[in-house]
Amino acid sequence: MNILVLGGGGREHALAWAILQNPKCDRLICAPGNAGIDEIAECADIDIEDGGVVADFCAENAVDFVVIGPEAPLAAGVADTLDAAGIAVFGPSAAAARLEASKSFTKEICDACGAPTAAWARFAAAGPAKDYVRAQGAPIVVKADGLAAGKGVVVAETVDAAEAAIDEMFGGAFGGAGAEVVIEEFMTGEEASFFVLCDGETVLPIGTAQDHKRIGEGDTGPNTGGMGAYSPAPVMTPEVAARALDEIVRPTVAEMARRGTPYRGVLYAGLMIRDGRPRLVEYNVRFGDPEAQVLMMRLGAQAFDLMQACAEGRLDAARVHWAEDHAMTVVMAAAGYPGAYEKGSEIRGLEGLPETSSEMVFHAGTRREGGRLVASGGRVLNVTARGASLAEARDRVYAMVDAIDWPEGYARRDIGWRALG
Numbered sequence: 177m178n179i180l181v182l183g184g185g186g187r188e189h190a191l192a193w194a195i196l197q198n199p200k201c202d203r204l205i206c207a208p209g210n211a212g213i214d215e216i217a218e219c220a221d222i223d224i225e226d227g228g229v230v231a232d233f234c235a236e237n238a239v240d241f242v243v244i245g246p247e248a249p250l251a252a253g254v255a256d257t258l259d260a261a262g263i264a265v266f267g268p269s270a271a272a273a274r275l276e277a278s279k280s281f282t283k284e285i286c287d288a289c290g291a292p293t294a295a296w297a298r299f300a301a302a303g304p305a306k307d308y309v310r311a312q313g314a315p316i317v318v319k320a321d322g323l324a325a326g327k328g329v330v331v332a333e334t335v336d337a338a339e340a341a342i343d344e345m346f347g348g349a350f351g352g353a354g355a356e357v358v359i360e361e362f363m364t365g366e367e368a369s370f371f372v373l374c375d376g377e378t379v380l381p382i383g384t385a386q387d388h389k390r391i392g393e394g395d396t397g398p399n400t401g402g403m404g405a406y407s408p409a410p411v412m413t414p415e416v417a418a419r420a421l422d423e424i425v426r427p428t429v430a431e432m433a434r435r436g437t438p439y440r441g442v443l444y445a446g447l448m449i450r451d452g453r454p455r456l457v458e459y460n461v462r463f464g465d466p467e468a469q470v471l472m473m474r475l476g477a478q479a480f481d482l483m484q485a486c487a488e489g490r491l492d493a494a495r496v497h498w499a500e501d502h503a504m505t506v507v508m509a510a511a512g513y514p515g516a517y518e519k520g521s522e523i524r525g526l527e528g529l530p531e532t533s534s535e536m537v538f539h540a541g542t543r544r545e546g547g548r549l550v551a552s553g554g555r556v557l558n559v560t561a562r563g564a565s566l567a568e569a570r571d572r573v574y575a576m577v578d579a580i581d582w583p584e585g586y587a588r589r590d591i592g593w594r595a596l597g
C-alpha cells in the first residue's frame with residue numbers, strides 16, 4: 177500500500193516509523209515531514225489543511241491510505257474531503273473533531289451522556305464571566321473555547337488571575353478561539369492520558385500514558401507542549417480504565433453516533449483520577465505529542481493494522497497484542513523554550529546512536545542545512561526507549577540523551593519520577 181502521513185513533528189516521525197515496519201507498507205510519504213522523517217520516508221511540501229490539495233496529491237501519487245496526525249487538518253475537514261473522494265483515512269470528520277476544537281461542545285456532550293467532568297459555564301462576554309468567577313472563587317480554570325495550540329488554558333490560583341485571563345481571552349489573545357470562554361471547576365488528582373480507537377461504534381483501548389507538561393524538573397515552571405512521557409501510566413489500573421471506558425468514553429461515542437456524527441479515529445481522553453474515580457479533563461481527536469512516541473514504540477508494526485481496522489469499521493474483530501513492557505520519551509528542547517529560543521544550532525552525535533525496535537530518536541523540529549542537522553523548533557528531539565521495566569527504559573533513554581552533542585539543547589532529567597518513586 178501507498179500510505180500518506182500528514183504532519184511534521186515527533187508524533188508523525190513515530191507514526192511513520194511504526195507504519196514502515198508493517199509489511200503492508202510499500203511506499204510511505206509524509207507531508208510536510210522533517211529532517212528525521214526524511215531519512216525513512218519521502219517528504220512532500222503541500223498544504224495539509226486544504227482537503228482538495230491533499231485529495232489531488234493522493235490521486236497523483238496513488239495513495240491508498242492517509243493518516244492524519246495533527247488536529248488542525250481534522251478540524252478543517254480534511255478527513256471529510258478524503259472520505260468523499262473515496263480515499264481511506266484514519267482520523268475523524270470535522271463534526272466529530274469538535275470534541276477537541278470546541279471545549280463547550282465537549283462539555284455539552286458530557287452533560288448529555290452523563291460523563292463525569294468538571295462543573296462548567298460558558299460566556300460570550302467578560303462581564304458575566306467575571307461575575308461567575310467572583311461567585312465561584314479560586315482556584316478556577318479559564319479556557320478559550322476554540323483551538324489555541326495548547327495555550328488557551330489558564331489554571332488561575334486567584335480571582336484576580338482568572339479575571340486577567342478572561343480579559344486576555346476576550347481581548348483577542350487567541351483570536352476567534354477566544355470569542356467564547358469556558359470556566360471550569362478546578363479538579364485535583366493525578367492526570368493520565370487514555371488512548372482508544374473508535375470506528376464509530378466499537379471502542380478499542382490501545383494504551384495509557386502520562387506526560388510532563390511543565391518545563392522544569394519536579395513539574396515546575398511554565399507549561400509546554402510536553403517535555404516527556406511514559407507508558408503505561410501506573411494510575412490507570414484495570415479498574416480505573418474500566419470505569420473510564422464505561423462512564424466516559426463509551427457514553428461519549430454513543431452520544432456522537434446518536435447525533436449522526438459518529439467518531440472514527442483515535443480518541444485521546446485526558447483524565448483526572450482521584451480515589452480511583454476518573455473524570456474527563458478534555459478530549460483530543462488525535463494522538464498526543466509526545467505520547468504517540470511511547471505508544472508507537474510499544475505497538476510497533478501492529479499500529480498500522482489497528483488504524484486500518486479502525487478506518488474500515490472492523491475494530492470488533494481487532495486485537496491489541498500487548499507486551500508487558502514500558503516506554504519512555506524525553507524531549508530535548510531549544511534552551512529558552514517555551515519562551516524565546518534560537519533556531520539553527522547544530523546537533524551532533526545522532527549517527528552513533530542505536531536505531532532499533534527499542535531505541536529511537538524521533539525528530540520533532542529539525543532540518544538539514546547542507547550536511548548539518550540543525551534545530552528548527554522549540555521541541556527538537558524525542559529520545560525514546562523501551563525496556564522490561566520503566567527504570568530500564570529510563571536508563572536507556574538518558575544514555576542516549578547524554579550521547580547527543582547539542583550544547584544549545586535542554587532536557588529534563590526527571591521524566592517518570594512519579595512512577596519511578
Ligand code: AMP
Binds near residue numbers: 367
Ligand atoms: P487542556 O488543554 O484542557 O488539557 O488543559 C491543559 C492542562 O490544564 C490539563 O492537562 C490540566 O493539567 C489543566 N486543567 C485543565 N482543566 C482543568 C480542570 N478543570 N481542573 C484542573 N486542571 C485542569
Ligand code: GLY
Binds near residue numbers: 387401402463465
Ligand atoms: N502532550 C499533550 C498533547 O498532545 O496534547
